Amino acid sequence: MMNRHEGDGPCCLMLPGLDGTGRLFEPLLTVLGDALPTRVVRYPPDPQAGYAELLDGLQQQIPPGVPLLIVAESFAGPLAIQLALRRPQQVRGMVLCCTFAANPRPGLSWVSGLLPWLPIVTSPTWPMLSLLMGRYGSTKARQQMIEVVAGLPVEVVRSRLAQVLAVDVRPCLAQLSQPVWLLQASDDALVPEHAIRTLSKGLAKVQHLSLKGPHALLQACPSEVAAVLEAAWQHCFTQQAAQSAF
Numbered sequence: 001m002m003n004r005h006e007g008d009g010p011c012c013l014m015l016p017g018l019d020g021t022g023r024l025f026e027p028l029l030t031v032l033g034d035a036l037p038t039r040v041v042r043y044p045p046d047p048q049a050g051y052a053e054l055l056d057g058l059q060q061q062i063p064p065g066v067p068l069l070i071v072a073e074s075f076a077g078p079l080a081i082q083l084a085l086r087r088p089q090q091v092r093g094m095v096l097c098c099t100f101a102a103n104p105r106p107g108l109s110w111v112s113g114l115l116p117w118l119p120i121v122t123s124p125t126w127p128m129l130s131l132l133m134g135r136y137g138s139t140k141a142r143q144q145m146i147e148v149v150a151g152l153p154v155e156v157v158r159s160r161l162a163q164v165l166a167v168d169v170r171p172c173l174a175q176l177s178q179p180v181w182l183l184q185a186s187d188d189a190l191v192p193e194h195a196i197r198t199l200s201k202g203l204a205k206v207q208h209l210s211l212k213g214p215h216a217l218l219q220a221c222p223s224e225v226a227a228v229l230e231a232a233w234q235h236c237f238t239q240q241a242a243q244s245a246f
Helices: 023-032 051-061 074-086 106-114 126-133 139-150 154-166 193-202 222-244
Strands: 011-015 038-040 068-073 091-097 180-187 206-214
Touching (some): 023 038, 068 074, 074 091, 074 154, 091 222, 126 139, 206 222
Parallel strands (some): 011 038, 011 068, 068 091, 180 206
16 A cells, blocks of 8 residues: 555545556646545455455555545445445545446446456557547556556456456445545546446435546546545545534
């Protein structure tokens, strides 16, 4: 876990997407600077670790008394939802980015049985970069995306794709009381609008925001996402603290 946070004060807990490295948060962290205290999680590169195992490991990493604003992108959405349900007093809010509560492509459910034999390409190809970033992002951000994806173990990618196809945390949504900022990318080639809409409808306290950009919204449009994070932080901590003082 990479930290820009010390002590027991509130922090942004940042859950990465399918890559699990945390490296792809760098553009966003650069824009945020010291504005918000952050903890970036890294997932173990273990193909046997599904959502349940990642959730257990995550809970062991988090200091129990630290109030959290969770920032979760793509693959991490179901993980964040389950963590918020397990720790309702600690998790004060969530920013969910280009994510889902259940398989975002149900028409591809049949692929799950073939995943052990399907070729998984992590080499830096134009189609891969186009799916993730489209025409957006700086040259540096696009190059970093290529490097991170190219370095992923194929069996880990295969395992996490299987997890995405099988996950369903929709029954958890109605039980969440925390405010949620749900970010939808206008040109998301991976998570379709119906998946975001299903997630939004299931949440009691949600601000559904559409930002112009690709699936890799945090990497391609870090300034726009940072503005949402800062507003969410103000709502979850600054405003709540002011209200509790009266």
